[in-house]
Amino acid sequence: MSKILLITSSPRAEESLSNKFAGDLAAKIKEQSNGSITHLDLGQNPIPHLDQVTTSAIRKAPEQRDAQEAAAAEYSDKRVAELMEADTVIIGTGLINFAIYSGLKSWIDNVARAGMTFRYTESGPVGLATGKKVYIVLSSAGVYSEGPAAAMDHAVPYLKTVLGFLGLTDVEVIRIEGLAFGPEAAEKAIASATAKVEELAKAA
């Protein structure tokens, strides 16, 4: 039984391709493993960006927090618990100005917590969110998997870096790319992503 954490970040609701393919993959893995899905829809329910209260709260011991800080820390703790409890994490995002939707960045800022999802040791930082399978579903107008624009994709390298820092190293990437290169290219991108979702779900 797979405990799936599905994180979608596009605000474009049903129009979003990353929402669609991330949701499709989650549904398929859920069905075949008789699992469950916790869905964080960051496009419709954005996670607040880090502010002074949260950054201060997460550095303090619980007994030192005031009421506002306690609420902020509790919110972040919940996001961490959702991540730590999952055995499958599916992250959907569009490529937005060569990076990720800002709501997804806020989720990362809430779950990257020293002592909870990583810790510092004498030999450097160690990720604590280990043993999970991760899928990144990325949609983009251009093509970044190969060719001249590959170096401009700061979404997948960034996500792999920060997820790896937290101990999430088993990562598969599904791209829906070239969507702006005409109707034929868009159709091809969708067909290719559909096949990849099918293939990865079967292998899950």
Ligand SMILES: Cc1cc2nc3c(=O)[nH]c(=O)nc-3n(C[C@H](O)[C@H](O)[C@H](O)COP(=O)(O)O)c2cc1C
């Ligand atoms: C504000 C904005 C910035 C974008 N920046 C890029 C970009 O840098 N590169 C790219 O290929 N596509 C870019 N796009 C196109 C999106 O990646 C594409 O529409 C994608 O499907 C969005 O994901 P979604 O369908 O899940 O919302 C951008 C779209 C928006 C709205």
